[in-house]
Amino acid sequence: MKGFLKQLIGKKMSDKSLILTIGLTDKFDEKWGVVSKHKTQQLSSLYNLKLLDPDSVKETVSWRLNMDNPYVVKIIAAWEKAIRRPHLKMMCHMHTEFDMDPSYLDMRRYMEIVPLIPSLPQEQLDMSIDLSQDCGLVSDLPWGSIGTSVYQILNFNDITTKLIDAGDLHDGEVSDPDINLIPKFNSNMDLPIIFTNDYELQKHSRKLTEKRKLTNINELYKFKAEYAMRNLDSLKAKEYNEQAIINIMARQWLVIGELINTPGETYEKLSSLPYICSMTLTEE
16 A cells, blocks of 8 residues: 555545445454454454454455545545555444344444654644534535544543533433533644444444534534534633534534445455455555
């Protein structure tokens, strides 16, 4: 991948049409991976892909990256820079039996690039994102797409806020956090290099390309909208504008790339070949 990325130097990232492809295999192999000590029983796998091993690839899945979104461009540029220096490529998948038929699997996966050494100030990339602005975020991650959520952005920046849970239902009770416990809005946040994708089986319709964009607070789920409107003056006093309230309370998504493979073949491949042993970025 490094050789390919060197060929792209000199072209603006936003001018590129890029395809991200992962190579899948059925068994973990220590020649290309190192299992994390932080793996828990809830995680089917958590490992560093220390070596790309195309010889072990049995099937592939690909996404077309949304390079027209400036925040996606930032993430891909940071990835391109990170892999040239000491870094980790952390891979995680969670497979759980579907509640209505245990022969089916609900699947969720995470891929994260972790730089291991700092950059000089003059070399640092602009990874900023201001959630009080229209960042092109959507309320749901389309099935099979890869993206980064507002929750992951907040967590990456060590920001804890009960606002994200306000209006949620927990055991039949609506979450109603004390407005005094909501911290002041922080517009100074950076993007992580995280790719999340899920293949959850759902009994209601969920489209591949549907990207629902929320434009006002009343479009939030009922209890969330009620909480936001009831506390709107207090939230504005804490420097939240309506866009920030929507982005955080809806746990919005930045869609990084859209699935190229069909849903059926993708589901079959990931069900039987859960391990990633290769990642490539190619120009379309």
